[in-house]
Amino acid sequence: MDWVALLRQLIVGISSGMITFLGAAGVSLVVSGMSLMNFAQGAFMLLGAYVCYTITRVMGFWWALLIAPLVVAIVGGIVELLMRxxxxxNMLFQLILTMGIAFVMADGIQLIWGTLVKTVTAPVFISRTFSLLGxxxxxxxxxxxxxxxxxxIGMWLVFEKTKLGMIFRAIISDREMVGSLGINVNKLYSIMFMVGVWMSGLAGVxxxxIIGxxxxxxxxxxxxxxxxxxIGGITSMRGVLYAALIVGVANALGSLYLPWFYTLIPGLLMVIVLILRPEGLFVRSED
Amino acid sequence: MNLKVEDLMTRIIIRNKPIGFLIAGVIIVAVLPLIIPSQWIQLFTQVLIMALFATGLNMEMGYAGMMPLGQATFLGLGAYSFGILIVKAHMSLAPAIVLALFICLIVNAIIGFLCLRGKPMTFGLLHMAFNILFTTIVAKWIPITGGDVGLSGIPRPHIFAGTVPFYYMVLGLVLICYLIISTIMNSPFGKIAQGLRENEERLIFLGINTKRYQLILFIISGFFAGVAGILLAMLNRGVFSSYVQIILSAQAMMMCLIGGAYSFWGPTLGAALIVIFSNTVSNYVFYWQGILGVIMIVTVLGFRGGILRKRSVKTNVPDVSVNKSPSGGTAG
Amino acid sequence: MILKTVGLSKDFGSLRAVNDVSLEIKEGTIRAVIGPNGAGKTTLFDLITNRTHPTSGKVYFQGKDITYLPPYKIVKLGIGKCFQISKLFPELTVFENIQIACISRARKVFNMYSPGNNAMRDEVLQIINSIGLTVLTDASAGYLSYGDQRRLEIGITLALQPTLLLLDEPTAGVSRAEGYEVMKLIKKLASERALTIVFIEHDMDIVFNYAEEITVMHQGTTIATGAPEAIKSNKQVQSCYLGETVC
Structure with a gap:
């Protein structure tokens, strides 16, 4: 067995898992806080990638890393107004709305950036390789x-240590109560949605x-x-992290050993989890 | 003004003379091929098929309030299993249809079981996830599904091979399916669906196994999608990856919503509008997906009841009780 | 004993909402469960119907262990439950609300071919009549007054023809006069149908007027069970509960 290739795929898998985690964490946050399933998250992530492309050409990748997620968050803020x-x-309407937004964004992106596949070049010194074990x-x-x-870690600190994080946690555990505390729930939803979308923007950047x-x-x-x-359990941020890593690594290793099959691995994992632990793999089964 | 027109349509179509309207409608669609140019007949056949698809979907969505976000899975399932049996397994038409429908039922049941495993919130999510998964399979499993190119060479039944006869065949089948659907939705079973839409927990505490109920409804609804898929494959003489794409699922939901998800004929009206619109517009505009997205947003935000809305007319309730506090309640 | 719980407990995290509750309820009696807010009364009901799973303990209904049955099966065995906040089908009419319950009771849920609009019409109308909502047969449930919604809630539950009825604050949010009306209705129906009733109630007048036996809960445990007179004179009960509201 080729241990070096294995190690390399492991790194690739973990990194792609982390990216998926960023996108999924945004969805999870919005679901737990606002009971809103955001089907446009994929489109927001893609938007992040495209904005990154443009900013990288003008100002460079590092600026893109900073600015592009913010741009995506602002777009998210506008979209959130539509949802109010x-x-x-009925939740069905919310789902259809986010689906419609996803369609509009996909075509809007095409309108702005065209249909050609774009590639972003990362700064030279990180697009190099480093050598390990030769x-x-x-x-x-x-x-x-x-x-x-x-x-x-930053998110965790914000969640645990700041006032905003405290309010977020409060709204997740008991929405009615936060409303009755006299906090402006609308504003809070806006912020929450924008944070969720900002995460996907970051993931997009x-x-x-690494993709076309x-x-x-x-x-x-x-x-x-x-x-x-x-797989991770819809509202469990930690579960989502583990699931993202598992799927990422399984995918990367799968592409190495089962190239004809690996595109089905995430779906298969999902089905298995549904059969065994429908609440999600990392959710402690409480009522 | 707007409201008045809607009211009028509602009254004509739902309240007063459903039978009369129905007969008139059937006569119109029956004589249609005799008056319109033949290139339109193909389009109208497509309208009929999509109307069946949407009406089947509406059993879950409008009546029972479930969130079937990926219904194209089941249309594609019917079309692809039928197409593969014909093109790859070289079966003849009749057994291929029967076997394809059987496959539909089995796979429906499996996917339905999985979708209903999680919390109610995950149902829509999984429904859509399976749609995307199925799209991936179709795209990647090229030796069997033909990938993006699809499968062509699907025959129609011999005597219905021409454009006009095929139209009549589809019309007949769709009407039979409508009869079945309306019988089901007007039965005690259908009554329960409305209860499910309003309050699932109450149904559980009325002693109803809601998971099993939803699964059965899911299978029935998916079955009609499968029928529509087979008809669509015959119509276009081929099976293409667009049959399973998520945009088709979205279109079907829009048919229900625009036409009116709370009425039996709403999805049919919606199907006619969407199919005709998409066929005319997509010839000129490249961005049909985006336009559909805009339609979705506007419909959901704008008029949530659809055109054929069943209005809650029962607001004038005689006052018999002393207390008139709103339904919210103040229990602590 | 129609209903028996043995050592029923429920933890929410570190909070013990219900602690080692053992109840025995005789057939045909009317039992009130009282106690201050947060005493665990509603949770107790949820445990009996397995709306939440108990942490430990057992529930027996007519001698059968129902602790881990899914709620719909428990209901089918003959336990009807009215919620504290009416759970109706708000956009359906009073008729349809009752009809759905009747369809379920008659095991016609999966009947897909017979016409449904007037299914079980006579039975439905009779129930509507017995809860006094005949005038409102075709009104949407969501537009009813709060008291009428309580009646409808009771009607829906009765349509199931239960042998045991659990009522979570049947008179909550209703004026006192109407509360008495609702209780009178319940009592009448109970005697007609030989029902066993367990109800949670805050209004002491209603409790002492209608209950045949009373169980007092405090901080998750039962501190006393007995006839109304015995409860009234129980020192412990007075100190922790009645003292604050009555007298």
Whole structure:
């Protein structure tokens, strides 16, 4: 067995898992806080990648890493305004609305950036490889892992230590109560949605240099986000993280050993989890 | 103004003379091929098939309030299993149809079981996930499904091979399916569906196994999607990857919503509008998907009841009780 | 004993909402469960119908262990439950609300061929009549007044022809006069149908007027069970509960 290839795929798998985690964490946050399933998350992630493409050409990748997620968050803020009339209505309408937004965004992206596949070049020194055990490893994948971990720790700190995080946690555990505390729930929803979308924007930027960006990818991305959410348990952020890593690694190893089969691995994992633990793999089974 | 027109349509179509309207409608669609140019007949056949698809979908969506976001899976399932049996397994027409429908039922049941495993919130999510998964399988499993190119060479039944006879065949089948659907939805079974839409927990505490109920409804609804898929494969003499794409699922939901998901004929009206519109518009505009998205957003935000809305007319309730507090309640 | 719970407990995290509750309810009696807010009364009902799973303990109905049965099966065995906040089908009419319950009771849920609009019409109308909502037969449930919604809730549950009826605050949110009306109705129906009733109630007047036996809960445990008179004179009960509201 080729241990070096295995190790390399492991790094690739973990990094792509981390990217999916960023996108899925945004969905999970919005679902637990607002009971809103955002089917446009894939499109937002793609938007992040495209904005990253443009900003990278003008200002460079590092600026893109900073700015593109914010741009996506602002678009998300505008989209959230559309959803407001539907918060207390039938959930079906919310789902259809986010689906419609996903369609509009996919075609809107095509309108702006065209149908050609775009590629983003990461700064030279990270697009190089570093050598370990005498074989080259792609630096960028390691960078993704580092950034995503930093981000995850940052999110955790925000959640546990700041006032906003406290309000977020409160609204997740008891929505009625937060409303009765006199906090402006509408504003809070806006912020929450924008944070969720911002995460997907970040994921989009990180994924931009390693894939060919194409406007048709949004539902594929959405699928990887959804499988991870189902496997991890919809509202469990930690479960989503583990699930993303599992799916990412399984995918990367699968592409190495089962090249004809690996596209089905996430779906298969999802089905198995549904049969064995329908609440999600990492949700402690409480009532 | 707007409301008045809607009211009028509602009254004509739902309240007063459903039978008269029905007969008139059937006569119109029956003589249609005799008056319109033949290139339109193909389009109208497609309208009929999509109307069946949407009406089947509406059993879950409008009546029972479930969230079947990926119904194209089942249309594609019917079309592809039928097409593969014909093209790859070289079966003849009749056994292929029967076997394809059988496959539909089995796979429906499996997917339905899986979709209903999680919490109610996950149902729509999984429904859509299976749709995307199925799209991936179709795209990647090229030796069997033909990938993006699809499968061509699907025959029609011999005596119905021409455009006009095929139209009549589809019309007849669709009407039979409508009869079955309306019988089901007007039965005690159908009554329960409305209860499910309103309050699932109450149904559980009325002693009803709602999971089993939803699964059966799911299978029936998916079955009609499968029938529509087979008809569509015959109509276009081929099976293409567009049959399973998520945009088709979205279109079907839009048919229900635009036409009116709370009425039996709403999805049919919606199907006619969407199919004709998409066929005329997509010839000129490249961005049909985006336009559909806009339609979805506008419909959901704008008029949530659809055109054939069953209005809640029962607001004038005589006052018999002392207390008139709103339904919210203040129990602590 | 129609209903028996043995050592029923429920933890929510570190909070013990129901603690080692053992009840025995005789057939044909009317039992009230009282106690201050947060005493675990509603949770107890949820445990009996397995709306939430107990942490430990058992529930027996007519001698049969029903602790882990899914709620719909428990209902089918003959336990009807009215919720604290009316759970109706708000957009359906009063008729349809009752009809759905009747369809379920008659095991016609999966009947897909017979006409459904007037299914079981006579039975439905009779129930509507018995809860006094005949005038409102075709009104949407969501537009009813709160008291009428309570009646409808009771009617739906009665349509199941239960042998044991669990009522969670049947008079909550209703004026006192109407509360008495609702209770009178319940009592009348109970005697007509030989029902066993367990109800949660805050209004002490209603409790002492209608209950034949009373169980007092406090902080998740039962502190006393007995006839109304005995409960009234029970020192412990007075100190922790009645003292605050009555007298």
């Amino acid at each position: 009339p539907l918060y207390k209505k 074989t080259p490893f792609p630096t960028y994948y390691v960078l993704i892992i580092v950034i995503a971990c930093l981000f995850a 990180l994924i931009a240099p 960006i194409s406007s048709q990818k949004s539902f594929g991305i959405l699928f990887s986000i959804m499988t991870v959410i189902v």
